[in-house]
Amino acid sequence: MTITPPDLSVFETVESEVRSYCRGWPTVFDRAQGAHMHDEDGHTYLDFFAGAGTLNYGHNNPVLKRALIDYIERDGVTHGLDMSTAAKRAFLETFSETILKPRGLNHKVMFPGPTGTNAVEAALKLARKVKGRESIVSFTNAFHGMSLGSLAVTGNAFKRAGAGIPLVHGTPMPFDSYLDGEYPDFMWFERLLEDSGSGLNKPAAVIVETVQGEGGINVANAHWLRALSDLCERHDMLLIVDDIQMGCGRTGGFFSFEEAGIKPDIITLSKSIGGYGLPLALTLFKPELDIWEPGEHNGTFRGNNPAFVTATAAIETYWNDAQLEKQTLARGEHVEMALKAIAEEHRDAVADVRGRGLVWGMEFHDKPKANLIAKRAFELxxxxxxxxxxxxxxxxxxxLTITSEELDEGLRILARAVRETV
Structure with a gap:
């Protein structure tokens, strides 16, 4: 594909230098449908990014779009803070009956604000309020958001440095396989908890991603997650699972922790919970933890009614049976095979292939190669x-709704990008 560089002057002169994704994809996107995006010059791109996990059901999903248009055309409530609305009631009823109850979860639903970091901030605040302790344990290479509380439990040094102030009351522990299996799981963590001279303040909670997306597609196995859940229970710590990127079916089941058979005390959801790409976030917690005072945590946009409409439509369309889950797992196996074939072809270049469901990563020994491959893939x-x-x-x-033909096409382009770069 030959791409003529677009006129980006207004973005470069008016928009802040903080912009990032547009630097790697230097074009002006105009339309999107399903698994494709189209720029102003008529070029078409196959999307293996999906809004960083926000578009699990594709761009402009027709079923969700129809529900949204109907709601807007009848003058349904758009902004409602935390007022009771028909759209919120429909979402809560559908989410409870279709998602929570079949999985044996009776968690209360909180709308903390429209972004993932809002959900994490609410989870951390609630855990501290319930336990009366300040410390939170997170894991190496974790990412939980860009606001101060979320950054305190995030591992990336570059993102942490942006805070500009000390990030306190967060303690990192080794994630699954971080020490290459040389030591028993949680040996160091448990020793610190049991030793009164360790200097570790007893944590209120532990926050974990089952698959670390921003951290490099690091996958925690089910045994490790069960052991973590048991550790939290034995030491009176709440278990928070951050399912913002890996929830809503990304790894197969609606929640990414289902495979491990655990029931976290607190769960955070955002990104694809809105279904259509509309901002929405949830903090879920066991009923006994619901000790909030009215208005103690709030936000102007916590009641995004158009997102309630598309979220309800997404659940009703895709989660009344196991078809999407089975399809995701099957296509995940297909992706794994394709990536392993690429890795076999380039044994000296590829360090590892790892993932679950439809989130996969290919690690390179020569670290800058990954960005060069992404650049070449864009050109293709x-x-x-x-x-x-x-x-x-x-x-x-x-x-998750990508067709098998589109998936194969993208994997062929990736294989070519790797071949031409490596």
Whole structure:
């Protein structure tokens, strides 16, 4: 594909230098549908990025779009803070009956604000309020958001430095396989908890991603997650699972922790919970933890009614049976095979292939290669990003509704980009 550089002057002169994704994809996007995005010059791109996991059901999903248009055309409530609305009632009823109850969860639903970091901030605040302690344990290479509380439990040094002030009351522990299996799981963590001379303030909670997306597609196995849940229970710590990027079916089941058979005390959801790309976030917690005073945590946009409408439509369309889950797992196996074939072809270049469901990563020994591959993929018409502490992992995050033909096309483009770069 030959791409003529677009006129980006207004973005470069008016918009802040903080912009990032547009630097790797230097074009002006105009339309999007399903697994494709189209720029102003008529070029088409296959999207293996999906809004960083916000578009699990694809761009402008027709079923969700119809529900949204109907709601807007009848003058349904758009902004409602935390007022009771028909759209919120429909969402709560559908989410409870279709998602929570079949999984044996009776968690209360809180709308903390429209972004993932809002959900994490609420989770941390509630855990501290319930336990009366300040410390939170997180894990190496974790990412939980860009506001101060979320940054305090995030591992990436570059993102942490942006805070400009000390980030306190967060303690990192080794994530699954961080020490290459040389030591028993949680040996160091448990020793610190049991030793009154360790200097570790007893934590209120532990926050974890089952798959670390921004951290490099690091996958925690089910045994490790069960052991973590048991550790939290034995030491009176709440377990928070951050399912903002990996929830809503990304790894197969609606929640990414279902495979491990655990029931976290607190769960955070955002990104694809709105279904259509509209901002929405939830903090879920066991009923006994609901000790909030009215208005103690709030936000102007916590009641995004158009997002309630598309979220309800997404659940009703895709989660009344197991079809999407089975399809995601099957296509995940297909992606794994394709990536392993690429790795076999380039044994000296590829360090590892790892993932679950439809989130996969390919790590490179020569770390800058990953960004070069993503750049070449863009030139060939494929949108992929990188992740990991040094952006050394090519990250695949296609929509769950992508067709098998589109998936194959993207994997062929990726194989070519790797071949031409490596």
């Amino acid at each position: 018409g494929l949108l992929i990003e990188t992740s990991g502490p040094e952006s050394e992992v090519v990250k695949l995050l296609p929509s």
